[in-house]
Every structure is written in structure tokens, then in C-alpha cells.
Amino acid sequence: MTTTFRWATVVYGVLAFAAFLFLMRCFVEIGGNDAAVVTNFGAYSSTVLHPGLNFKWPWQSVLRVRTSAVVAQLQGDEAFSRDQQVERNDVTVNYSLDDAMLPQIAQRYRDDILEQLIKPRIQQWLKTIEPDYTAAQLIANRQQVTDRLRNELVKELGPQGVNITFVSVTDITPSKEYQDASEQRAIAQQELQRAQIELQTKGVQGQQNYVTAQYQAKANRELINSFGGDPRLADAIVRLKTIELLRDKWTSGNLPAVMGNGSALLDLSGGNGKSQ
Numbered sequence: 001m002t003t004t005f006r007w008a009t010v011v012y013g014v015l016a017f018a019a020f021l022f023l024m025r026c027f028v029e030i031g032g033n034d035a036a037v038v039t040n041f042g043a044y045s046s047t048v049l050h051p052g053l054n055f056k057w058p059w060q061s062v063l064r065v066r067t068s069a070v071v072a073q074l075q076g077d078e079a080f081s082r083d084q085q086v087e088r089n090d091v092t093v094n095y096s097l098d099d100a101m102l103p104q105i106a107q108r109y110r111d112d113i114l115e116q117l118i119k120p121r122i123q124q125w126l127k128t129i130e131p132d133y134t135a136a137q138l139i140a141n142r143q144q145v146t147d148r149l150r151n152e153l154v155k156e157l158g159p160q161g162v163n164i165t166f167v168s169v170t171d172i173t174p175s176k177e178y179q180d181a182s183e184q185r186a187i188a189q190q191e192l193q194r195a196q197i198e199l200q201t202k203g204v205q206g207q208q209n210y211v212t213a214q215y216q217a218k219a220n221r222e223l224i225n226s227f228g229g230d231p232r233l234a235d236a237i238v239r240l241k242t243i244e245l246l247r248d249k250w251t252s253g254n255l256p257a258v259m260g261n262g263s264a265l266l267d268l269s270g271g272n273g274k275s276q
Helices: 002-026 099-109 113-132 135-140 142-160 176-226 231-247
Strands: 027-030 034-040 043-049 052-055 060-066 070-080 086-097 162-174
Touching: 027 034, 027 060, 034 099, 043 060, 043 099, 060 099, 070 113, 086 099, 086 113, 086 142, 099 113, 113 142, 113 162, 135 142, 135 162, 142 162
Parallel strands: none
Antiparallel strands: 027 052, 034 043, 034 060, 070 086, 086 162
């Protein structure tokens, strides 16, 4: 009796342990941002397991897939602008997957949806959109590029069960050669503007000097005419006016002894002018 009881206890214990293992294989926990597709000996079924504790038969397996709050990021992805400049793009795309279409998605891409579906489509559309712009226009119209990229991704991936929730082209960087050329062009434009300003300034100063000289010549003629009977007095006054005019403009501090040439030689020292 005692032996029979012991054997029965062992048998029941083995059966209980087997039942425990059976039950352990019948339940699977799915994380909060995931879902899972049930497979029967490798074949995909239409059964989708949602976050939480789920039941399945022990011979079934599950393929877990991240379905919400998924982020795809591309760093330095290259595309050409309309003027054949290489543009390096940094892009962020947030998306989620439609659980109802998860069996079809998993059957086609398994659990590598990000690398096999999302990123290739982003790269494809960047290479399609950016050739519509020059390098300078891409930098100025980054938001427009972002909007076009989002529209194309929504239109293409939506029917496949991919819900695009956010798209941002965070940076568009032209090649170093283009940046160097742009910098040199900016420097050249600054130099040109500076030269134009200097030329305009010199032109204004020259015009002012010309007007001053014309005005002074007219004043000298009128002054000489007013002393028609005494040319020596008129000549002395003209000399004095000329000295006053030149005093603030002569940088060396010493006025010249004479000005002019030929018969128009003017002695500023107080002596008599000589004809050459």
C-alpha cells in the first residue's frame, strides 16, 4: 500500500509538472508598443496578439513586431540637387503599424520593416524630390521639401498598413565644395560693394571740389573787376582768399610759394608772380 501510494505520488507529480510546462507554453506576454503574429509550424496565420498576456497552443510560435511609436532616422543620406550638387540629409520619420494588416506586413518583411520598407522609401523620395530644387533653394525651402516627403510617404505606405505620424527633414547640408564656393562668392560681393562705395565717395568729393573751385574762380574774377583801377590791390586780396581756402586742406602744414603755371602763376609768398 505504501509503495503504491509512492508511485501514484510520483506519477501525479510528473503529470502536474508536464501540465505546468504545457500551460507555460500556452501563454505569451506582449509588450506595450508591440504586437505579434501567430505562426503554425512556420506558416503565418491571421491571428494577431495584442499587448498583455495572450493564449496560444504550445506548437504555435509568435513573431513580435514593434507597431507603435517607431522612429526611423537617416543621417547624411545623399541626394542630388537640380544643379548637380550633393546634398546630405538628416531625416526623422515617426510611424505606427495597423494591427489588422500586420500578418501581411510580417509575411513580406518579417520583423525588419524599418530597414526593408521605411528607410528605402525615404531615400527613394528624397532622390525624387530634391532634383526639383537648386542647392540654394533646398536650404531656403526645407519645410516645403519636408511637406512633399510626408505627402508621398503617406500616399505610398498608408495602403500597406503604415501610418505616418511625423516627418521632419532636420537638416540639408550641401557639399564642402559648394559651401567654399558660396563663401568665396559672398566675400567677392562684399569687396565689390566696398569698391563701389569708395568710388561713389571719391566721385562726390571730386564733384564738391570742382564746384568749390568754380565758385572761388568766379568770386576772384568779380573781386578783380571790382578793383579795376588798382590791379595790385585786387591781386593781393585774391592771394589772401586763396591762402584762406587752402589753409585747412594742405596737410603738410606749409603752403606752397606759388600756384599755377605760365601766365596764370600766382605768388602766395607775397612776391611777384613770374611768367614761364
